Amino acid sequence: MSLKKRGALGEGIFSIYRFLLVALVAFVILGLSSIFYAYTIDIRDAESSIMAWNLVNCISKEGLVDLDSIGQSSSRILEYCGYDNEEAERFYVRILVSDSNNQIINLTQGDSGKLWVKEAFERMNLVGDEVGKYEPGYFPYQNLEVDYPVLVKQGSKIFSGKINVEVLVTNEEN
């Protein structure tokens, strides 16, 4: 075999290695990007609405809020409604029960500090897929607060009142 042919053969083998190396690098880069990049479908607003609906049904069975039975659980309202710690850790909930004039009881659970993330999104008007996936889900939707009329039982007294619910669901990674 002439030197020229040998040289050509060696160059051919060398370029095969080069292609394999490029293929490996491409595979690693794109494989990693497929793990870290993913299209996210956001259902947190829907989850916050469902949780608000579940909580209203939980504390006002048949439209009556019995303050004597939930008084001890005012800072653990999700536990009172049967949710365990693992489920509750994604949520911040606050329920205000009031009569026609004054607040009677404030029922909460979760870290109220999570609210600053929502406030930051609102103030900075952050939108888009990349940053949007970190925006928490929130009820009431678009801050349109709704008061639910109920009857409140405190001791032997029963009077008309209202419930105001706020639910925040953090992003999926939290």
Place this chain on the structure above:
Amino acid sequence: MKLGREFQLKMKKKAGILNQVLIQIILIGIIFALFLFATADKINGKGVKQQVLEKEIALLIDVAEPGMNFEVSKLNVNGIVTSIRLSEEKIFVGLDGAASFRGYPYFTHYDVKIFEEADKFIVRVR
């Protein structure tokens, strides 16, 4: 005459190298394009469909009342559902043989169980 021949040889050699580089760039481009399409297909296809199913089922569980059952057909519009399982308050849906690793959290204070039948999965809330 001699100088002209050397110049021609040099140019021929340079043209050969340029051709080789061009061919290599084209081949590398094809490799990257193939991987890009494969990854894009993976991202936009199965992963998103899996996510849609997981989140739909999670929302159904969130809102379900005791006594409710709902069925998920194995021959689904999103693909062939190969498995549905619940673990650590999360739902995992296997689609077209690919297992789900992230899952999606659901919340309920009722007992949820999954039953597999020949052509469907039944999610039972009690």
